[in-house]
Amino acid sequence: MEMSQYLEMFIEESKEHLQACNQNLLELEKNPSDLRIVNEIFRSAHTLKGMSATMGYEDLADLTHKMENVLDGIRNEKIKVNTEILDVVFTAVDHLEAMVMDIASGGTGKRDVSATVSHLNAIDQGESITTASHEVAATTVAEPAGKSVLTYDEFELTVISQSQEQGFQTYEVSVSLREDCLLKAARVFMVFELLEKMGDVIKSSPSVEQLENEQFDQQFYVSIVTHEPADDVQKKLMKVSEVVEVQVNLVTVEQLNARNTISNQVEGSISEGTNESKDSAQETKNTPAKQGVQAGNKTIRVNIERLDILMNLFEELVIDRGRLQSISSELNHTELDETVERMTRISGDLQTIILTMRMVPVETVFNRFPKMVRQLARDLNKKINLEILGAETELDRTVIDEIGDPLVHLIRNALDHGVERPEIRVANGKPEEGTVVLRAYHSGNHVFIELEDDGAGINRDKVLAKAISKGIVTTENSLTMSDKQVFELIMASGFSTADTISDVSGRGVGLDVVKSTIESLGGTITIDSNEGKGSLFSIQLPLTLSIISVMLVEIEDEMFAIPLSSIIETAIIRSSDILNAHNQKVIDFRGKVVPLVFLDEVFDVPREQVSDEEFLSIVIVRKGDKMAALVVDTFVGQQEIVLKSLGNYLNNVFALSGATILGNGKVALIVDCNSLIK
Amino acid sequence: MTEKTTMDDIKVIVFQLVDKEYVIPVSQVQSIEKMMHITRVPKTPSFVKGVINLRGVVTPIIDLRERFELQANPLDDRSRMIMIKVEDMEVGLIVDAANDVLDIPSSAIEPQPDVVGSIESEFIAGVAKLDRRLLVLLQLDKVLNPLQQVM
Numbered sequence: 001m002e003m004s005q006y007l008e009m010f011i012e013e014s015k016e017h018l019q020a021c022n023q024n025l026l027e028l029e030k031n032p033s034d035l036r037i038v039n040e041i042f043r044s045a046h047t048l049k050g051m052s053a054t055m056g057y058e059d060l061a062d063l064t065h066k067m068e069n070v071l072d073g074i075r076n077e078k079i080k081v082n083t084e085i086l087d088v089v090f091t092a093v094d095h096l097e098a099m100v101m102d103i104a105s106g107g108t109g110k111r112d113v114s115a116t117v118s119h120l121n122a123i124d125q126g127e128s129i130t131t132a133s134h135e136v137a138a139t140t141v142a143e144p145a146g147k148s149v150l151t152y153d154e155f156e157l158t159v160i161s162q163s164q165e166q167g168f169q170t171y172e173v174s175v176s177l178r179e180d181c182l183l184k185a186a187r188v189f190m191v192f193e194l195l196e197k198m199g200d201v202i203k204s205s206p207s208v209e210q211l212e213n214e215q216f217d218q219q220f221y222v223s224i225v226t227h228e229p230a231d232d233v234q235k236k237l238m239k240v241s242e243v244v245e246v247q248v249n250l251v252t253v254e255q256l257n258a259r260n261t262i263s264n265q266v267e268g269s270i271s272e273g274t275n276e277s278k279d280s281a282q283e284t285k286n287t288p289a290k291q292g293v294q295a296g297n298k299t300i301r302v303n304i305e306r307l308d309i310l311m312n313l314f315e316e317l318v319i320d321r322g323r324l325q326s327i328s329s330e331l332n333h334t335e336l337d338e339t340v341e342r343m344t345r346i347s348g349d350l351q352t353i354i355l356t357m358r359m360v361p362v363e364t365v366f367n368r369f370p371k372m373v374r375q376l377a378r379d380l381n382k383k384i385n386l387e388i389l390g391a392e393t394e395l396d397r398t399v400i401d402e403i404g405d406p407l408v409h410l411i412r413n414a415l416d417h418g419v420e421r422p423e424i425r426v427a428n429g430k431p432e433e434g435t436v437v438l439r440a441y442h443s444g445n446h447v448f449i450e451l452e453d454d455g456a457g458i459n460r461d462k463v464l465a466k467a468i469s470k471g472i473v474t475t476e477n478s479l480t481m482s483d484k485q486v487f488e489l490i491m492a493s494g495f496s497t498a499d500t501i502s503d504v505s506g507r508g509v510g511l512d513v514v515k516s517t518i519e520s521l522g523g524t525i526t527i528d529s530n531e532g533k534g535s536l537f538s539i540q541l542p543l544t545l546s547i548i549s550v551m552l553v554e555i556e557d558e559m560f561a562i563p564l565s566s567i568i569e570t571a572i573i574r575s576s577d578i579l580n581a582h583n584q585k586v587i588d589f590r591g592k593v594v595p596l597v598f599l600d601e602v603f604d605v606p607r608e609q610v611s612d613e614e615f616l617s618i619v620i621v622r623k624g625d626k627m628a629a630l631v632v633d634t635f636v637g638q639q640e641i642v643l644k645s646l647g648n649y650l651n652n653v654f655a656l657s658g659a660t661i662l663g664n665g666k667v668a669l670i671v672d673c674n675s676l677i678k
Numbered sequence: 679m680t681e682k683t684t685m686d687d688i689k690v691i692v693f694q695l696v697d698k699e700y701v702i703p704v705s706q707v708q709s710i711e712k713m714m715h716i717t718r719v720p721k722t723p724s725f726v727k728g729v730i731n732l733r734g735v736v737t738p739i740i741d742l743r744e745r746f747e748l749q750a751n752p753l754d755d756r757s758r759m760i761m762i763k764v765e766d767m768e769v770g771l772i773v774d775a776a777n778d779v780l781d782i783p784s785s786a787i788e789p790q791p792d793v794v795g796s797i798e799s800e801f802i803a804g805v806a807k808l809d810r811r812l813l814v815l816l817q818l819d820k821v822l823n824p825l826q827q828v829m
Binding site: 312313315316319558602603604605644645646647648649650653654655656658659661665666667668669 | 715717718719720721722726728729730731733734735736737738765766767768769822
């Protein structure tokens with residue numbers, strides 16, 4: 001069977017299941033006794049196993065199977081959850097992730113996992129030995145608790161004892177169905193049909209009625225009287241598809257009588273127990289129901305490339321729309337005007353829809369952090385509590401793809417350099433456990449992602465001393481720098497303040513990369529810090545990368561686009577207002593000295609004649625606190641444009657961040673104001 | 679390019695620059711376009727003529743004459759832009775004319791003679807003799823490569 005068409009889906013779903021595993025494992029670590037979580041993990045692992053076996057990735061299936069064994073042990077309370085076990089399971093999940101990534105990049109998904117496998121096996125076996133003895137010790141009490149699901153009234157007991165006298169055997173059969181079994185009632189029917197061929201069903205739990213209405217979990221109990229040996233019963237039942245487990249236990253009247261007396265004695269506690277199990281059954285039934293509601297909010301998976309193509313096609317449509325508008329205004333035909341206007345409105349709606357389709361909750365990036373923080377905190381011997389807020393905040397897919405690595409770096413940085421060791425924290429009167437808050441929220445046309453820690457904060461003097469020793473700033477300059485400016489030095493290249501370099505962070509190559517990545521996304525990063533109290537890294541990102549508002553300006557006959565986000569205002573000044581300061585032309589703009597940047601010179605625009613106009617059009621732009629006035633020929637107007645790259649051949653052209661296609665089909669270049677301001 | 683020559687025939691596009699005929703494998707060619715408006719991109723080498731809107735994709739355009747430092751010729755209505763894709767770079771090449779599509783038997787391709795001094799020699803993968811035509815096989819990745827150094 002040709003599998004490649006399913007490969008993509010397999011990879012996507014595997015990633016999702018692994019992510020679910022990770023999340024639930026972290027949950028489990030917090031509430032080790034919550035078996036519902038184990039069930040969730042088990043379900044994910046089980047599906048993953050099935051999928052990978054179907055796709056022929058045996059190694060993947062095998063490791064998942066081993067992991068499943070351990071999870072099963074936990075689920076059946078044979079294995080007690082502790083950190084060591086979770087660590088092993090975590091590494092197993094790590095391996096699985098690596099395998100899936102390998103498959104995604106065209107590999108075979110093979111990987112040396114023998115260490116983890118042996119660990120898993122050790123847990124599985126080592127613990128089951130101890131549980132075996134535990135079982136023996138508890139048999140007398142545990143047996144009724146375990147099997148008392150089936151209780152018999154006097155009539156039934158009489159039937160059993162009579163059949164026993166006639167040479168029939170009585171078995172208690174427990175049947176487990178697959179978790180993803182869809183037609184449970186049908187399977188129940190098949191099981192009953194088989195049982196009734198072999199003998200008589202005396203009792204079932206839940207009742208037959210409930211079973212037919214699928215009012216049970218995965219397991220149900222039946223007792224039958226039959227001539228057949230236990231083995232045969234079991235084998236026959238296993239033939240029913242989607243039945244995963246069948247246990248057949250021989251019972252005798254004596255046992256049952258004994259059990260009844262015990263159950264009478266411990267009636268209270270048992271009925272409590274059954275209530276509880278009923279409750280939990282209710283609960284587990286509720287959860288899928290809830291998920292069902294969510295799934296009712298139907299989604300489909302679409303390849304991002306297709307969305308890009310859709311976007312491109314739509315952009316073409318927008319360009320033609322522009323043309324149509326100008327034609328219709330020339331022709332002055334009422335009906336044509338109306339139609340074009342309608343089309344304009346509809347395509348506007350379409351644009352909004354396409355853009356929102358590209359929006360992805362930032363959760364997809366955030367949800368790998370808890371595990372990373374857990375691991376790092378252990379490596380660093382620190383106690384850290386990561387809080388994630390606003391994970392549902394949506395961002396353009398392109399930004400999502402890029403923002404992961406910078407955030408990883410910032411978090412590592414916060415954990416390594418920010419949060420102090422527990423003993424130091426205690427000595428400084430702080431709680432032993434450090435708190436790192438990762439927060440995302442919308443504000444205006446921007447999304448903010450903030451990382452706040454309550455660690456040591458940034459030591460201004462230490463940073464300055466380091467920066468001076470590295471030659472990043474001069475001693476004189478350092479005296480006049482504001483705190484913010486000093487903090488931003490840690491993002492200069494070639495900078496690292498940790499006294500010792502650790503492998504977690506701190507080779508001084510990271511934060512400058514973080515800064516440039518964020519700037520390349522059209523965002524900014526600022527640092528605020530309070531020594532001894534903690535630091536706040538704040539990243540501001542544009543809501544979407546693909547459509548931005550710009551001001552179109554003309555120089556000679558070339559059109560340039562300046563992003564509105566960096567424009568403060570436009571103005572027309574007299575050329576006599578220009579002042580000279582150190583070979584730099586400046587103007588006095590609202591009391592501030594602003595340097596002039598002649599765009600025609602920067603972009604070498606060919607000029608027919610040197611213009612000496614009395615008035616100059618300027619666009620005042622800013623980068624952080626700094627400003628510059630860009631001199632242009634004429635303002636054309638404000639427009640929403642689609643941002644396009646210049647192609648891979650022309651990456652990194654000076655002072656240009658990309659291009660766009662105008663209504664007339666021509667390309668206009670987008671000015672990167674950040675690189676024009678020094 | 680070497681693995682291409684081991685195959686029996688290669689299908690190529692033939693184009694003209696000044697008085698010579700050059701070929702590039704069809705597999706690397708996306709389309710051939712007539713000249714259209716080119717937006718100049720400042721601060722790039724002079725052979726980068728700018729970018730065009732190729733059906734919604736902004737595509738850089740290189741003038742091959744200037745790239746090979748041949749004498750510049752005004753564009754006329756035979757001038758074409760050959761859109762090529764090498765690795766993940768999509769670029770258009772301005773040529774004097776796009777002439778033909780040919781199958782060249784790999785046996786006809788010879789390594790280029792060692793002529794020193796001509797700028798284009800470093801971009802040549804081989805020379806093919808076909809009937810009485812001399813076709814120069816271009817090594818496109820070299821043509822596109824050294825942009826960073828020139829800047």
